[in-house]
Amino acid sequence: MNISLYAISVWVLPLLIAITFHEAAHAFVAYRLGDNTAWQLGRVSFNPLKHIDPFGTVILPGLLLLSHSPFLFGYAKPVPVNFRNLNHPRLDMVLVALAGPVTNIVLALITAFAFHALPLVPADAAKWTADNLKNAFLINIVLAIFNMMPIPPLDGGRVAVGLLPQVLSYPLSRLEPYGMLILLGLLILLPVIGAQLGLNLDVISAILRTLIGYVINALLFITGNA
Numbered sequence: 226m227n228i229s230l231y232a233i234s235v236w237v238l239p240l241l242i243a244i245t246f247h248e249a250a251h252a253f254v255a256y257r258l259g260d261n262t263a264w265q266l267g268r269v270s271f272n273p274l275k276h277i278d279p280f281g282t283v284i285l286p287g288l289l290l291l292s293h294s295p296f297l298f299g300y301a302k303p304v305p306v307n308f309r310n311l312n313h314p315r316l317d318m319v320l321v322a323l324a325g326p327v328t329n330i331v332l333a334l335i336t337a338f339a340f341h342a343l344p345l346v347p348a349d350a351a352k353w354t355a356d357n358l359k360n361a362f363l364i365n366i367v368l369a370i371f372n373m374m375p376i377p378p379l380d381g382g383r384v385a386v387g388l389l390p391q392v393l394s395y396p397l398s399r400l401e402p403y404g405m406l407i408l409l410g411l412l413i414l415l416p417v418i419g420a421q422l423g424l425n426l427d428v429i430s431a432i433l434r435t436l437i438g439y440v441i442n443a444l445l446f447i448t449g450n451a
Contacts, residue, residue: 235353239361240286241273243329243368244301248276250328251304251321258317260310268304276301300405303378319387322380329369330444336362337448366444370436374429376408377401 249271252263267275277283281300311317336358346354373381378401386394400407411429419426445451 231353235356236360236364239357239364241277242361243332243364244282245271245273245276246328246332247325247368247372248301248304250324251306254324255304255306255311255317255321258320259312260307262307262310263304266305278302315387319384322383322387325380326369326372329365329372330440333362333365333369333440333444334448336365337444337450340448340450362444363441366437366440370433370440374408374433377404379404379408 249269252268252270255262256264256269263269270276278301281302285300306318306321308314308318311321339358340355343351343355343358372379373384375381375385375397377383377386377398382397382401382404386398388394389397416425416427416430442451
């Protein structure tokens with residue numbers, strides 16, 4: 226349970242930037258597409274304090290880290306969007322939802338390109354800078370992939386609700402109030418129950434790790450870091 230100040234210093238900044246840009250992107254795209262709810266609440270902002278959820282952003286990831294959970298995740302305060310105010314509600318809902326993960330992938334690309342500038346960093350700051358870049362690269366990819374899980378209120382769930390026919394999208398949308406409970410069950414409770422039964426039920430984490438690995442390799446190849 227011993228976490229050094231150095232470890233904190235190379236994780237906190239990448240995490241705050243990834244979450245802040247993710248949520249600000251949702252708010253900005255919603256505003257551009259006709260809904261100013263988030264804008265009026267000050268959520269189109271690069272101030273991380275506007276987006277941090279005390280439990281989801283700080284306490285939950287900390288508990289998972291300290292308990293050596295096989296998968297680390299958290300969440301920020303959801304950006305409020307009144308989808309009825311959007312110019313084209315179903316399509317625009319998809320665009321608003323995609324804005325966050327796309328922003329994280331763009332940040333991961335920028336970070337990967339920044340690796341090439343490490344030789345220009347003074348020697349006494351090179352390791353700290355490299356660790357921040359590596360963590361930023363990983364965090365943004367994990368945040369993008371995790372949020373694209375097709376479970377409301379995650380971004381992937383809202384994309385699915387916007388694209389699926391009404392007969393499927395309506396019952397899926399009704400899961401939103403229970404989405405985080407379902408997620409916790411799939412990622413934490415199911416593997417624990419499986420371990421008690423002698424079964425490997427950590428399927429969701431395995432799928433996420435596989436997808437994250439593919440995206441990491443693809444972005445490293447694109448940016449010439451492979």
